[in-house]
Amino acid sequence: MQFESSRRFAESLDIDDPLKIFRSYFYLPKDDKGNELIYFTGNSLGLQPKSTFDFINQELLDWEKYGVEGHFHAKNPWLPYHEFLTKSMSEVVGAKPIEVVVMNTLSVNLHLMMVSFYRPTSKKYKIMIEGDAFPSDKYAVQSQLRFHGFDPNEGLIELQPREGEVLLRQEDILESIDRHGEELALVMIGNSNYYTGQAFDMKSIAAHGHKHGAHVGFDCAHGAGNLLLNLHDSNVDFAVWCTYKYLNSGPGSLGGVFVHERHSQKKDIPRFEGWWGHNKETRFKMRDDFEPIPGVEAWQLSNPPILSMAAIMSSLQIFAEAKIEKLRVKSIKLSSYLEFLINEIGDESIKIITPSDPNKRGSQLSIQMKNADKKLFDWLTKKGVVADWREPDVIRVAPVPLYNSYVDVYQFVSLLKEGLKSNLE
Ligand SMILES: *Cc1c(COP(=O)(O)O)cnc(C)c1O
Numbered sequence: 480m481q482f483e484s485s486r487r488f489a490e491s492l493d494i495d496d497p498l499k500i501f502r503s504y505f506y507l508p509k510d511d512k513g514n515e516l517i518y519f520t521g522n523s524l525g526l527q528p529k530s531t532f533d534f535i536n537q538e539l540l541d542w543e544k545y546g547v548e549g550h551f552h553a554k555n556p557w558l559p560y561h562e563f564l565t566k567s568m569s570e571v572v573g574a575k576p577i578e579v580v581v582m583n584t585l586s587v588n589l590h591l592m593m594v595s596f597y598r599p600t601s602k603k604y605k606i607m608i609e610g611d612a613f614p615s616d617k618y619a620v621q622s623q624l625r626f627h628g629f630d631p632n633e634g635l636i637e638l639q640p641r642e643g644e645v646l647l648r649q650e651d652i653l654e655s656i657d658r659h660g661e662e663l664a665l666v667m668i669g670n671s672n673y674y675t676g677q678a679f680d681m682k683s684i685a686a687h688g689h690k691h692g693a694h695v696g697f698d699c700a701h702g703a704g705n706l707l708l709n710l711h712d713s714n715v716d717f718a719v720w721c722t723y724k725y726l727n728s729g730p731g732s733l734g735g736v737f738v739h740e741r742h743s744q745k746k747d748i749p750r751f752e753g754w755w756g757h758n759k760e761t762r763f764k765m766r767d768d769f770e771p772i773p774g775v776e777a778w779q780l781s782n783p784p785i786l787s788m789a790a791i792m793s794s795l796q797i798f799a800e801a802k803i804e805k806l807r808v809k810s811i812k813l814s815s816y817l818e819f820l821i822n823e824i825g826d827e828s829i830k831i832i833t834p835s836d837p838n839k840r841g842s843q844l845s846i847q848m849k850n851a852d853k854k855l856f857d858w859l860t861k862k863g864v865v866a867d868w869r870e871p872d873v874i875r876v877a878p879v880p881l882y883n884s885y886v887d888v889y890q891f892v893s894l895l896k897e898g899l900k901s902n903l904e
Contacts, residue, residue: 480812482819489889492816498809498880501801504528505727505882510863517887517894519866521879522673522701522843525727525794534793538785555792557785559759561776564788567795568735571726571803572699572718573709577774578737581722581791582755582783585700585734586615588719589667591778592736593623595750596694596716597665603692604629605659607666609647610637613673616698620667636663645832645847646677653687660691669698671706674869676833676843678706681713689714700724703735704798705841707807710737725842725879726798728791733783738775746771753780801881809880811837816885817844817878820892826899828852832873843877845869854903855895862894 482488493499505526507515518526541553550557561581569579582588597606604627606620621631636659640647656666666688671678681697688695696717702708704725710718718737722728742748754762756777758770771777798806814837821831821844828849833840848855851872859866859874866876878888 482816484820484823486886486889489816489885492812492885496809496885498801498805499884501797502882502884504530504797507882508865514863517864517891519864519876519878519883519887519891521727521882522705522724522875522877523867524723524730525704525725525879526882527729528727528793528797530796531729531790531793534789535786538789555789557782560785560788561779561783564791564795567799568791571795571798572703572720572735572737573707573713574711574737575740577743578711578740579735580775580779581733581735581788582779582781583734583736584731585698585719585721586619588734588736589616589619589696589698590623591751591780592696592717592719592738593619593665593667595738595742595748595778596696597623597627598694598749599624599627599629599634599664603662603664605634605636605662605664607636607638607656607659607663607668607693609668609672610639611672611674612637613669613698613700616667616669620665638668646675646834647679649680649683652679652684656684656687656691656693660693663688663691663693666693666695667698669700670702670708671841671843673701674845674873674875676701676840676845676875678702678834678839678841681708681710681715685713685715701841701843704803704806705810705843707803711740715739716742722791722794726791727794727881729787732787732790736775736778738778740774743774750778751780752777755779755782797881806880810842810878813878813880813883813885813888814840814842814844817876817888817892820888821846821895824892824896824899826896828899829855829895842879843875846874846876848872848874855898858898858901858903859891859894862898864891864894866891 541549545552564581565576569576624631624634685695694716699718699720703720720735722732756779830847832847833844856868
């Protein structure tokens with residue numbers, strides 16, 4: 480499609496947007512004077528759906544009315560509550576229901592997955608991650624290496640871009656897997672990368688890792704609710720994600736876990752176990768030996784926090800209504816429009832480092848500032864833009880298809896242009 484740089488054109492895109500209704504499902508943050516801010520940090524904390532209040536309130540009322548009997552008699556009984564999230568969550572990430580569960584939080588789940596899928600031997604013990612992996616992921620894999628008696632300096636392989644480049648090339652990742660194949664126990668990559676916004680082809684990475692007998696897992700914190708992950712078909716062993724970014728389920732809300740179906744019937748898989756992973760029929764007899772529920776539910780440890788799950792249920796209902804495939808179509812168009820407008824400015828002090836191929840990115844564009852100058856970012860913040868600054872030199876902007884509009888994008892770039900033209904001090 481031929482884009483134009485005018486407010487009228489942006490307005491016409493909004494009018495024709497088949498998903499425009501969904502903006503009204505969310506609370507948009509406002510400034511002190513009551514003006515709506517331009518919210519581009521849905522990749523960090525997604526906005527609150529208006530329906531979430533009622534979903535949480537329902538559980539408070541049922542707790543008030545039933546006490547412990549709410550486990551059976553609440554409108555949404557608490558005992559099987561997590562199961563109510565499974566179908567819609569599995570659709571969002573492209574998996575089978577037996578492969579998806581909501582539990583714990585991301586970094587915790589990453590460790591639980593590594594208990595099962597990082598099984599090093601003295602010869603085959605290395606973990607491969609991206610060079611600029613999210614700090615928590617790096618701490619997690621380093622501490623796993625140490626836990627198993629290895630030196631992270633030796634055991635961690637960090638993928639680096641080529642000299643003078645910012646992005647990793649897919650062929651270099653595959654080549655690196657081949658080169659380290661014999662010593663490689665686990666490949667664990669963020670999809671998409673939190674800093675550059677680069678998305679990777681999980682299927683070919685998984686196939687390469689598996690060829691060398693390594694397990695392959697993905698951190699999809701920035702992919703869930705954003706990309707079409709097709710986790711089942713990608714054939715990765717496991718994936719973890721959080722629900723407070725693109726999945727709009729509130730600060731610190733629970734995470735999601737995927738374990739591929741081919742691991743679902745294994746009885747001897749090493750795992751940390753707890754009562755919520757035990758056969759539901761006999762869970763409360765509390766006398767039997769651990770008998771895992773088939774599938775990823777076996778990894779559950781505790782009975783889960785219902786209030787947090789209520790917020791996830793509220794959000795997933797919106798995803799079920801909007802459909803992730805349609806959101807992805809709008810996301811591509813929205814980011815492409817943003818990219819077009821930024822390139823129109825033609826200013827040398829800013830550069831988009833996110834891939835321009837829509838298949839290699841989601842809703843986020845990362846704009847690199849020349850000389851790591853943060854003044855423009857601070858000025859944009861004063862003008863009502865909520866974006867974020869990531870050290871050393873990047874402004875991340877994430878137009879989210881559920882609640883951002885083409886006019887948001889247009890207004891943001893108008894401000895960016897004004898800021899670049901002014902002599903900011
Ligand atoms: C957001 C994010 C996290 C956060 O982990 P929590 O355990 O939820 O605090 C971890 N890894 C990546 C890649 C992230 O983007």
